[in-house]
Amino acid sequence: MAIIQPDFKFEDLGIGGLDKEFSAIFRRAFASRIFPPSIVEKLGIQHCKGILLYGPPGTGKTLMARQIGKMLNAREPIIVNGPEILNKYVGQSEENVRKLFAEAEKEYKARGDESSLHIIIFDELDAICKQRGGKNDGTGVGDSVVNQLLAKMDGVEQLNNILIIGMTNRKDMIDEALLRPGRLEVHMEISLPDQHGRVQILKIHTAKMRENHLLAPDVDIDELASLTKNFSGAEIAGFVRSASTFAFSRHIKGGTTATVNEDVENIKICQSDFLHALEEVHPSFGVSDAELQLCVQNGIIPFSEDIDRILKDGSLFVEQVKNSNHTPLVSVLLHGKNINIIVF
Ligand SMILES: Nc1ncnc2c1ncn2[C@@H]1O[C@H](COP(=O)(O)OP(=O)(O)OP(=O)(O)O)[C@@H](O)[C@H]1O
Ligand SMILES: [Mg+2]
Incomplete structure (x- = not known):
């Protein structure tokens, strides 16, 4: 069997x-x-x-x-x-x-x-x-x-x-x-999901909305998956929750006691709600791509031999953490007179 x-x-x-x-x-x-x-x-x-x-x-x-x-x-x-x-x-x-x-x-x-x-x-x-x-x-x-x-x-x-x-x-x-x-x-x-995995997870967590026609047609799951690099499954779930609160808030009447509008039946979660949510929910792992790009936008200038050595040693540490069972974490302290930011 x-x-x-x-x-x-x-x-x-x-x-x-x-x-x-x-x-x-x-x-x-x-x-x-x-x-x-x-x-x-x-x-x-x-x-x-x-x-x-x-x-x-x-x-x-x-x-x-x-x-x-x-x-x-x-x-x-x-x-x-x-x-x-x-x-x-x-x-x-x-x-x-x-x-x-x-x-x-x-x-x-x-x-x-x-x-x-x-x-x-x-x-x-x-x-x-x-x-x-x-x-x-x-x-x-x-x-x-x-x-x-x-x-x-x-x-x-x-x-x-x-x-x-x-x-x-x-x-x-x-x-x-x-x-x-x-x-x-x-x-x-069980590592962080890749693009394909994130598409699957986003689909899972938006399934109910889609089924009940509450997901706006402009929602682009593939794009959201690219924008949620380094998110864990739990963070993606939180991201979807956050997006839906932006949609809720469109249907809340102001005033002394908060009540919902009559049109609440028509609530739709749109792509822009997800984009808003991105500003609120951040992954706890990995470096933000935008920040990294900002740091290295003009390339790294090898103004002394040390730079090459630091980069080489740094890559070795990265490999070591990736591949060895004995060193799940390696901390590196860079010190010197004028500290420059180096991102591995
Ligand atoms: N691969 C996934 N697919 C769909 N949903 C996920 C996935 N991973 C996490 N989630 C969502 O995140 C929630 C929390 O995940 P879970 O408790 O399974 O994490 P965990 O790996 O056990 O974490 P921990 O190591 O902290 O115990 C799940 O209930 C689910 O909603
Ligand atoms: Mg657990």
Whole structure:
């Protein structure tokens, strides 16, 4: 039986711009589970037991966690929010983790590799799986929770019928041991949406207006997508909300008590409302293109050898942050007598 619903489209679930990520997740985490266990055994491979979805805030991780059950022909996933697991009483947090696995264990004992797939989603995993031995909480609760999770995934009592999906916006905080092969081995970055993704997300968040004919015909989604570079999904949602408030305000009567005009039925959200909203909602990541252009409009004059060196080193740091797992953040201090602005 197919694990993924055959007619399934992410856009229908209200998740935009993550098709590529999902097909990779499917290949790495689910594909082997469609095959009969006897064939998988002949291949000598093990199913992937865990994936980690990480990326900046507001890119749709929690949204995916909530919707993932709808795309699967499997039992409903158990979804837990990291902080919910933690309990101040000794042993209670571990007990909470064990409880999550109880059903999967029972079925595995009864049916072995024929058992159906149990998915457990940990949203905000960083809250419980901080680097062990970390000084941040002093109770050691996080440590034993990590140990408990590790034991369930590949310890002596390991299960083959589980898939753990962890989500976080702080991959650097997650205990390394949990990220190794055999555990949360597939790491998938859920990054800011590209142009195509932004078109999808804008369409999702304006779908209702369009359906009810409240979106003016001059609204150009492609143009809005180009204007919302570096916006996360959540910021795009906020952008649409902001645009609609500009339309509302056209229909509010002045006076001592604010009331709406009779023509409110004809409310339309227009392109100009979106353009207004752009002045109000700003992305928290990335440099504004306009500002960057302003800085480098006449090019960078290499008035000394240092300039070349700084630019070269700067690009190396950029690559390092992009490609290395160990340095999610590098800070650079430029100092000198006359500081000039250099933008990497
Ligand atoms: N890819 C997307 N497609 C459609 N809507 C999105 C997308 N990403 C975010 N949103 C909108 O933003 C809201 C918040 O996103 P969500 O809570 O899933 O972010 P998150 O990645 O879990 O962030 P955090 O890392 O802060 O927990 C969603 O409920 C949705 O309205
Ligand atoms: Mg979230």
